[in-house]
Amino acid sequence: MSLVVVGSLAFDTLETPHGRRERIIGGSCSYFALAASFFTQPKIVAAVGEDFPQETIRLFQEKGIDIQGLRIEQGKTFHWEARYGDDPNQRTTIKTELNVFKDFSPELPPEYQEADLVFLANIDPDLQDDILTQVKKPKLVAMDTINLWIQSKPVSLLRVMEKVDIFFANEEEVKMLTKQTNLIKAGKEILRQGPSWAAIKKGEHGALVMGKDFIFSVLAHPCEEVIDATGAGDSFGGGFMGYLDMVKSISEKEIRKAAVYGSVLASFTIEDFGIERLKSLTLPEIESRFLEFKKRVSF
Amino acid sequence: MSLVVVGSLAFDTLETPHGRRERIIGGSCSYFALAASFFTQPKIVAAVGEDFPQETIRLFQEKGIDIQGLRIEQGKTFHWEARYGDDPNQRTTIKTELNVFKDFSPELPPEYQEADLVFLANIDPDLQDDILTQVKKPKLVAMDTINLWIQSKPVSLLRVMEKVDIFFANEEEVKMLTKQTNLIKAGKEILRQGPSWAAIKKGEHGALVMGKDFIFSVLAHPCEEVIDATGAGDSFGGGFMGYLDMVKSISEKEIRKAAVYGSVLASFTIEDFGIERLKSLTLPEIESRFLEFKKRVSF
Numbered sequence: 266m267s268l269v270v271v272g273s274l275a276f277d278t279l280e281t282p283h284g285r286r287e288r289i290i291g292g293s294c295s296y297f298a299l300a301a302s303f304f305t306q307p308k309i310v311a312a313v314g315e316d317f318p319q320e321t322i323r324l325f326q327e328k329g330i331d332i333q334g335l336r337i338e339q340g341k342t343f344h345w346e347a348r349y350g351d352d353p354n355q356r357t358t359i360k361t362e363l364n365v366f367k368d369f370s371p372e373l374p375p376e377y378q379e380a381d382l383v384f385l386a387n388i389d390p391d392l393q394d395d396i397l398t399q400v401k402k403p404k405l406v407a408m409d410t411i412n413l414w415i416q417s418k419p420v421s422l423l424r425v426m427e428k429v430d431i432f433f434a435n436e437e438e439v440k441m442l443t444k445q446t447n448l449i450k451a452g453k454e455i456l457r458q459g460p461s462w463a464a465i466k467k468g469e470h471g472a473l474v475m476g477k478d479f480i481f482s483v484l485a486h487p488c489e490e491v492i493d494a495t496g497a498g499d500s501f502g503g504g505f506m507g508y509l510d511m512v513k514s515i516s517e518k519e520i521r522k523a524a525v526y527g528s529v530l531a532s533f534t535i536e537d538f539g540i541e542r543l544k545s546l547t548l549p550e551i552e553s554r555f556l557e558f559k560k561r562v563s564f
Numbered sequence: 565m566s567l568v569v570v571g572s573l574a575f576d577t578l579e580t581p582h583g584r585r586e587r588i589i590g591g592s593c594s595y596f597a598l599a600a601s602f603f604t605q606p607k608i609v610a611a612v613g614e615d616f617p618q619e620t621i622r623l624f625q626e627k628g629i630d631i632q633g634l635r636i637e638q639g640k641t642f643h644w645e646a647r648y649g650d651d652p653n654q655r656t657t658i659k660t661e662l663n664v665f666k667d668f669s670p671e672l673p674p675e676y677q678e679a680d681l682v683f684l685a686n687i688d689p690d691l692q693d694d695i696l697t698q699v700k701k702p703k704l705v706a707m708d709t710i711n712l713w714i715q716s717k718p719v720s721l722l723r724v725m726e727k728v729d730i731f732f733a734n735e736e737e738v739k740m741l742t743k744q745t746n747l748i749k750a751g752k753e754i755l756r757q758g759p760s761w762a763a764i765k766k767g768e769h770g771a772l773v774m775g776k777d778f779i780f781s782v783l784a785h786p787c788e789e790v791i792d793a794t795g796a797g798d799s800f801g802g803g804f805m806g807y808l809d810m811v812k813s814i815s816e817k818e819i820r821k822a823a824v825y826g827s828v829l830a831s832f833t834i835e836d837f838g839i840e841r842l843k844s845l846t847l848p849e850i851e852s853r854f855l856e857f858k859k860r861v862s863f
Contacts, residue, residue, distance in 0.1 A: 521862070564824050
């Protein structure tokens with residue numbers, strides 16, 4: 266099978282209780298693709314400026330990531346600056362410089378149009394919709410979103426939701442979108458909008474995957490130190506979708522395992538700043554933590 | 565084996581988004597004992613006033629609860645009034661009338677002094693300490709506490725903690741007590757204070773049981789409607805301790821199952837006001853939900 270991800274590549278300037286990092290590599294696409302690369306060879310669609318490091322592009326290639334869909338545009342790469350408090354779930358955006366990302370209008374290379382699995386990261390829902398018209402016969406389409414689009418483009422968002430199979434979002438976003446305070450009700454409401462599954466991310470409380478007739482709960486790894494929570498959600502998506510692409514199945518059984526691999530990948534990402542931990546991570550480490558997850562809920 | 569619980573019996577006046585109930589039966593001891601009664605015959609130690617309904621005492625007896633340690637004092641029963649917001653974790657105490665509970669000075673009947681398992685519900689830590697001197701050779705002592713004692717009697721609390729095997733508390737209380745923002749660190753700190761296990765209640769996110777060398781995560785049941793969250797924590801304790809008393813073992817394996825039964829009992833309690841759901845609950849319903857819990861985390 267093949268997996269296409271459309272999202273952002275960025276420079277992130279981050280401040281957490283564990284330190285400050287200036288202009289390190291970030292963006293939903295980086296985290297997603299690196300996490301997925303442990304299971305498959307994801308194809309990325311993104312745009313960067315001329316200032317984006319060749320070294321990172323080489324890293325992507327070394328990890329088996331297909332960069333045919335990566336456009337290098339005149340200008341600067343998207344830059345995002347944020348600060349985290351003691352609670353890693355609380356972050357404040359300090360600055361957003363869209364730069365070349367402002368005119369991002371993704372065009373899928375011919376090979377990408379045959380994708381089996383598509384992940385639409387948290388970009389403008391109108392772009393997400395446009396991408397879907399370019400994919401010929403996907404077996405599974407997943408989308409993510411953020412508060413910004415729920416507030417500014419609810420109609421476009423609902424239109425895309427009708428066309429996707431898995432809806433990824435945070436707990437607060439799902440509640441905001443559905444105007445429900447109870448998460449189970451909110452999840453059911455999401456399923457009424459179109460998706461067959463909702464993958465609801467709950468930070469340190471793990472995630473909930475709801476289908477038409479099942480609810481699966483996956484834990485977060487018990488971290489003592491969250492160094493940098495950036496990219497946890499995208500790593501979750503990458504591990505989730507990458508695993509499904511590898512096993513070539515979207516049964517309930519595999520979706521459960523996919524969610525656990527997603528949570529495992531997210532748990533590694535937050536152990537260091539940016540993509541650092543994903544760079545050094547190995548498959549045996551992933552498998553070992555997967556078994557820990559199993560042990561931690563068995564009774 | 566035998567299980568003794570020391571705690572409160574009360575009238576509760578409660579307002580939740582689902583309605584208002586005046587002077588219904590409440591108190592940690594009611595919830596704990598009714599939850600435990602599905603597995604064993606708990607012995608209660610508590611004091612009520614002359615206004616406490618005979619009907620409730622008969623209910624306790626019908627459920628196999630040993631009421632030898634129940635004292636009926638001159639005066640009125642403890643009365644607590646609270647209001648819950650849309651978020652069932654947010655509650656405001658409106659009124660606390662201690663009444664006969666003010667001079668509560670528990671004396672254990674001779675038979676109770678031989679108890680194998682003891683649960684000290686969230687009463688004054690000095691009383692908890694006093695009770696421990698009255699129990700001869702308990703195999704397992706558990707305690708619960710609340711913010712009030714963490715703030716007003718930290719020294720007494722730490723003295724009791726040194727003597728108990730399982731420490732029960734809410735996530736916020738554990739963080740407050742240990743001055744840690746990370747829950748795993750907070751739990752480890754609790755274990756350094758004496759207890760072999762910490763059972764940390766996280767409301768809709770379930771619970772965490774930490775031992776010297778394991779962490780077990782138990783989920784909460786996915787409730788769409790929390791009618792009344794009162795007593796969820798005490799029902800968790802009652803299911804937990806009642807199960808351990810029944811199986812006569814405190815191995816890691818049984819502690820994991822105990823925590824799941826605790827979470828199952830709590831999930832039923834919040835389906836109706838006060839002790840109503842515990843009154844109508846049956847063992848087959850408990851077993852069926854226990855299996856649901858298993859299915860919901862398996863992968």
